[in-house]
Amino acid sequence: MRSDYAYAGHETGKGMNTKSNIQAETIRKAAKRISPFINRTPILTSQTIDRLFNTSLFLKCENFQKVGAFKARGATNAVLSLNTEELFNGVATHSSGNHAQALSWASSLVNASAHIVMPSNSSRIKVNAVKDYGGIITFCKPTLESRETTLAEVIRQTGAIEIHPYNNEQIIAGQATATLELIEDVDELDIVIAPVGGGGLLSGTALSVHYFHPSAIVIAAEPDQANDAFLSFSGKKFIPSINPQTIADGLRTSLGSLTYPIILEHVHSVVTVSESSITEAMRFIWERMKIIIEPSSAVPFAAIMEGKIDVAGKKTGIIISGGNVDLEDLPWLKHE
């Protein structure tokens, strides 16, 4: 067990190793495996935005993905990679976010049980979404320790297989398929930008660019208030994320033992943005492009708005990670 890598900045070590076996073929197989179940999401462009920023942006819209986020890709790939015997006792995770919904949904595709440990203070919207997708919820105290001990107990009782939200090769390979599609659909991209939390999406993005379109660079965008990936990347020493305060709730977790080395090797740079930029970028995309994206998805565009990424004259792909937003609680209405 290593104490450097964790979900949410604490040690778990469970099922982690530091050697990635994800090859181009792993990603291609994942794409084929999940294609009957997931959406090939549209790629949207805006002439107005391109003119304002003197660039060509291509938004890979995973907000239109099943369960409203790219997480459906990895979860489906992870579940479908298990055989009938392995699936017999179901799968398990602790999550209060999109992974919980994605794993519940993916398990329902093969009639497997999904055991989801959720903190007791999870929003009713998220709890209901997991229930709607057929997840079996066990509530725990809202601490990481309680989440982990409860998950361990659920696994002991059920024999379910843990599916980590990002530190899992089949999860990473599944998330990589979004960028594979982007590369297939848009020629000659110069830059691909993805947000970074635990690094499942980012490492998958980096691997797909590395294998399928190596002339492009991959840039990660992260909130200033959760800049552990920036620090880990620039200092080349793993720094965990400790109690970060950002509205980009998908980006609060620490990197994992599988995702961090991939990111170190294949990502060009990590840039950070302010909270106000995230809100501004989110609202700008809603107003100009008429699509609903969640705060985490606005982080790459916030980096462009802040001038942190030079996109002038370039073809830039952005992974819009999801669109699950509480419509009662919009960040630009907070200060009124």
Place this chain on the structure above:
Amino acid sequence: MRSDYAYAGHETGKGMNTKSNIQAETIRKAAKRISPFINRTPILTSQTIDRLFNTSLFLKCENFQKVGAFKARGATNAVLSLNTEELFNGVATHSSGNHAQALSWASSLVNASAHIVMPSNSSRIKVNAVKDYGGIITFCKPTLESRETTLAEVIRQTGAIEIHPYNNEQIIAGQATATLELIEDVDELDIVIAPVGGGGLLSGTALSVHYFHPSAIVIAAEPDQANDAFLSFSGKKFIPSINPQTIADGLRTSLGSLTYPIILEHVHSVVTVSESSITEAMRFIWERMKIIIEPSSAVPFAAIMEGKIDVAGKKTGIIISGGNVDLEDLPWLKHE
């Protein structure tokens, strides 16, 4: 001059006649004329919604159209139908809504002036949008009388040509192209639903179905609180819209002398929905489909949610008319 037909329920008579010359070829020519400038908008579907309502819905997403609404089609067609001499003094209209933006934008394509009369209480967002598109604004008092006398004065001074927001054949032919695209992209539709305000979109929709896919029926959806089209249609006698109170701000106007006869002849039925249904439908589409639609665009889906349109087992197209929403002022946050 006739006193039965008007913008906003009062007489204007200007440039109106009751005989439509809009043929299939008129619509095809409009489609060709505007195609270099407008977006061929995507058609979105949702397996979740289809399962819930036991139907197949196809949303023609004019919220992704230029200026955020189908109005770009008609305005572009109307402006491009004028010759250089006619455009020399520009075009003019009074509008506080999407037509003002659309006409300003369309005029800018050919470097023509767009003179827009707007009531002094128009929202800053709308005023700024018209300015951004290059419209020349003349403010007037917030009464229809002031709008009309001010417009007449602007036209007298400038020699601009009035482009009525819906009671104009080139406008109707332009709006009809949305449904032409829908019919080209989705085979064997059974029903097409459009919202109805002045009837430009609805009459265009009805003509396209009549000419290009006559086996389908066209159903109009309207707010209970602005049910003049329902009354005019069912009673076969024109009833104006008088000071309607609905959040569907695009649907407050009366039918026109050109649009009403087309609707009487080619529309199957008109159904009405409550204000609460409009809000619920709008929010449902935002949450489930991750797209931003304005209240007027939610009216057809509200009719399905209310059970007013039997879509079970049928292929149903819905024209999502636009996505211009004040994000500070969402209807589901009004009662908190």
